[in-house]
Amino acid sequence: MASRILVTGAGGFIGARLVEVLHCAGGWQVVAGVRRWSTAARVARFGVELAQCDIRNAEQVARALSGVTHLVHCAVTGDDRATIVEGTRVLMEGALQAGVRKVVHLSTVDVYGRPEGEVLEDRAYAVTGRVYGDSKIEAEQAVRAMAARGLPVTILRPTLVHGPFGATFTVAYAQRLQAAPWLVPAAAAQGTCNLVYVDDLIGAILAALEARTAPGEAFNINGPERPSWNEYFQALNGALGFAPLVYAEPAQARFAQKAMEPVRAVAKATLKRLKPQIMALYQRSELARRFMKAAEARVRNTPNANELEAFGRRVSFSSAKAARLLGYQPRFPMSEALPLTAAWLRASGFVLAP
Amino acid sequence: MPAPRIALIGCGAVAEAFYVPALRKRAGLARSLVVVDPDRSRAEKMRASLGASEAVTDYRQVLGRVAGALVLTPHHLHVPITLELARHGVAVLCEKPLAETASEVDAIVETGRAQKVPVMVNQTRRLFPASREVRRLIAEGALGELRELHYELGAPFDWPAATPAYFRGGRGVLFDTGVHVVDLVCWWLGGEPQIVDYADDSRGGTEAVARIRLRMGGVDAHIHLSWLTKLRNAYRIVGSKGCIEGGAYDLSSFRLNGRRRSAGRAWQVYEDFVAVLLDNFADVIAGRAEPLVSAADVRAAISVIDTCYAQRKALREPWHDAWQRLFAQERWAANG
Numbered sequence: 001m002a003s004r005i006l007v008t009g010a011g012g013f014i015g016a017r018l019v020e021v022l023h024c025a026g027g028w029q030v031v032a033g034v035r036r037w038s039t040a041a042r043v044a045r046f047g048v049e050l051a052q053c054d055i056r057n058a059e060q061v062a063r064a065l066s067g068v069t070h071l072v073h074c075a076v077t078g079d080d081r082a083t084i085v086e087g088t089r090v091l092m093e094g095a096l097q098a099g100v101r102k103v104v105h106l107s108t109v110d111v112y113g114r115p116e117g118e119v120l121e122d123r124a125y126a127v128t129g130r131v132y133g134d135s136k137i138e139a140e141q142a143v144r145a146m147a148a149r150g151l152p153v154t155i156l157r158p159t160l161v162h163g164p165f166g167a168t169f170t171v172a173y174a175q176r177l178q179a180a181p182w183l184v185p186a187a188a189a190q191g192t193c194n195l196v197y198v199d200d201l202i203g204a205i206l207a208a209l210e211a212r213t214a215p216g217e218a219f220n221i222n223g224p225e226r227p228s229w230n231e232y233f234q235a236l237n238g239a240l241g242f243a244p245l246v247y248a249e250p251a252q253a254r255f256a257q258k259a260m261e262p263v264r265a266v267a268k269a270t271l272k273r274l275k276p277q278i279m280a281l282y283q284r285s286e287l288a289r290r291f292m293k294a295a296e297a298r299v300r301n302t303p304n305a306n307e308l309e310a311f312g313r314r315v316s317f318s319s320a321k322a323a324r325l326l327g328y329q330p331r332f333p334m335s336e337a338l339p340l341t342a343a344w345l346r347a348s349g350f351v352l353a354p
Numbered sequence: 355m356p357a358p359r360i361a362l363i364g365c366g367a368v369a370e371a372f373y374v375p376a377l378r379k380r381a382g383l384a385r386s387l388v389v390v391d392p393d394r395s396r397a398e399k400m401r402a403s404l405g406a407s408e409a410v411t412d413y414r415q416v417l418g419r420v421a422g423a424l425v426l427t428p429h430h431l432h433v434p435i436t437l438e439l440a441r442h443g444v445a446v447l448c449e450k451p452l453a454e455t456a457s458e459v460d461a462i463v464e465t466g467r468a469q470k471v472p473v474m475v476n477q478t479r480r481l482f483p484a485s486r487e488v489r490r491l492i493a494e495g496a497l498g499e500l501r502e503l504h505y506e507l508g509a510p511f512d513w514p515a516a517t518p519a520y521f522r523g524g525r526g527v528l529f530d531t532g533v534h535v536v537d538l539v540c541w542w543l544g545g546e547p548q549i550v551d552y553a554d555d556s557r558g559g560t561e562a563v564a565r566i567r568l569r570m571g572g573v574d575a576h577i578h579l580s581w582l583t584k585l586r587n588a589y590r591i592v593g594s595k596g597c598i599e600g601g602a603y604d605l606s607s608f609r610l611n612g613r614r615r616s617a618g619r620a621w622q623v624y625e626d627f628v629a630v631l632l633d634n635f636a637d638v639i640a641g642r643a644e645p646l647v648s649a650a651d652v653r654a655a656i657s658v659i660d661t662c663y664a665q666r667k668a669l670r671e672p673w674h675d676a677w678q679r680l681f682a683q684e685r686w687a688a689n690g
Binding site: 020021024025036037038039040041042043044045046047048050052163164165199202203206280284286331332340341343344347348349350 | 506508510511512513514515516517518520521524526527555556557558559560561562563578580581582583584585586604607623669671672673674676677679680681
């Protein structure tokens with residue numbers, strides 16, 4: 001009989017891809033857990049079973065886990081600590097009660113803070129004050145507490161996940177490359193870009209579901225290469241068929257970044273306080289629409305201080321432990337992954353064909 | 355003149371988002387409403403918020419007691435409820451899409467005719483001033499001989515659905531969103547085009563991306579729809595003498611040969627058109643007007659959509675098929 005597997009966050013980038021692969025590979029009875037029905041459009045194409053599963057809601061969690069033998073926890077909501085920490089706690093407690101045979105918890109290399117050099121899994125947690133990374137540390141601690149109570153759970157810490165449907169490291173950079181001017185000087189982007197293609201992460205999840213490892217064991221999941229950020233930008237630019245990058249002068253880039261900081265802060269605060277009014281104005285006035293679109297593109301295309309810091313940092317997250325104990329083997333270097341990504345970006349209307 | 359007694363059937367997201375704001379501005383109509391929803395608390399809440407006269411849980415309870423009904427239920431209930439209402443002499447304003455097949459539309463039209471009750475459909479995009487002006491220009495030959503029509507409409511699906519009904523039954527973006535675009539194209543071109551090609555991304559479930567190629571006379575029409583990503587959300591119509599370009603959400607203006615052309619009052623939103631439709635529905639019930647969009651008017655679009663599904667081909671998605679490389683040589687043959 002097929003194993004029954006629940007994927008939380010099935011409306012998201014990684015969860016949806018996992019549902020697709022599990023369904024297509026066969027041998028699994030897949031339950032796609034979504035917080036809101038509206039996020040199910042991507043996985044609904046496969047006719048898989050859908051379950052409403054807000055991980056903060058113990059009743060919904062218990063229902064979704066009914067008869068489940070395997071669980072992969074992909075659900076996160078941006079910088080929402082309540083979901084990341086308390087939701088994980090509720091879900092893992094539910095899995096323990098339901099007697100789930102194997103759990104994979106998706107974490108992040110952000111639990112290491114902003115490290116330099118080679119990072120192995122025994123590196124200590126580093127709290128940075130950023131909600132996402134700090135909350136993921138707390139979530140890992142909750143998972144490990146549950147592992148100590150007997151939950152057979154494996155923790156995966158993927159690096160920067162890219163590929164089709166990836167908003168942060170795929171769509172955002174593709175749109176910036178298309179928009180021009182390119183505001184990241186080559187010299188500012190010589191740090192390491194620890195990219196892992198989404199299907200390699202899926203391969204790691206499948207391996208973790210199968211492997212017998214100690215409960216609560218954590219694994220870095222990285223791609224097969226360690227390009228610089230600049231090499232990634234150039235490779236993506238090339239895959240999209242765009243003209244070679246024309247770099248901004250460092251002084252121009254610094255000025256743009258500094259000038260944009262107050263604009264970004266004001267826009268964020270205004271949107272938070274007056275979102276309904278702003279949306280009404282957007283809907284009703286063509287002039288307002290044009291202004292807002294232009295302003296949003298400008299903000300989006302200008303790197304912020306955190307990004308510039310990351311572009312320059314030299315760090316490598318080792319996947320050697322995952323290779324050794326899980327049999328993890330990344331198969332998608334940029335040369336294989338980016339043509340697939342570019343085809344998706346064009347077909348989905350994010351970028352225009354060259 | 356007193357407002358006709360009308361039932362509002364289905365208190366879900368479409369009622370909340372579009373009909374309630376319009377009804378609030380029509381106090382007489384709102385007060386006379388009978389609100390219907392199988393979830394009594396939902397029905398009662400909407401009754402109270404509109405100051406309506408009554409809330410019930412089954413639409414059959416309004417048969418013989420109302421002159422008209424707004425059918426705002428999940429899509430798959432449109433046909434059976436509309437037919438039953440019409441059979442009992444109740445005029446109907448049904449949300450889009452009216453039906454899945456042309457024969458269902460025919461049955462509704464026939465029933466309405468036999469019972470002498472009007473059946474209308476909310477195809478909001480036909481009411482936009484820009485849409486109406488585009489149709490007029492095409493009909494008057496302002497573009498010369500038409501050659502191409504392109505329409506893209508797409509955004510991540512974000513409808514606040516209370517149930518997964520949208521993802522059941524295997525009819526997705528083409529049926530739900532596409533009915534707006536296909537209907538507009540049929541209306542602009544003045545008939546039912548031939549289907550040259552149809553492909554979508556369904557893999558046994560409900561499609562989220564669809565591409566259609568239609569032909570009518572010498573016109574090639576290309577439609578691209580998505581529930582997954584934001585598309586250009588624009589249309590372009592090219593003729594031998596000129597070109598029209600417009601935004602899908604620009605309700606009142608477009609560009610004719612590169613120059614902006616206003617077709618009506620700016621500052622209009624969806625609810626404004628629902629208000630127009632409600633007024634028209636009240637007038638139609640009173641015998642003072644013809645329906646703005648009747649059931650018969652949408653037959654061509656429903657027929658095109660149903661035929662598309664029958665001829666469905668799979669979209670090519672190499673990024674999807676790459677998962678097979680994970681299993682290329684070995685190990686994850688069985689799970690465990």
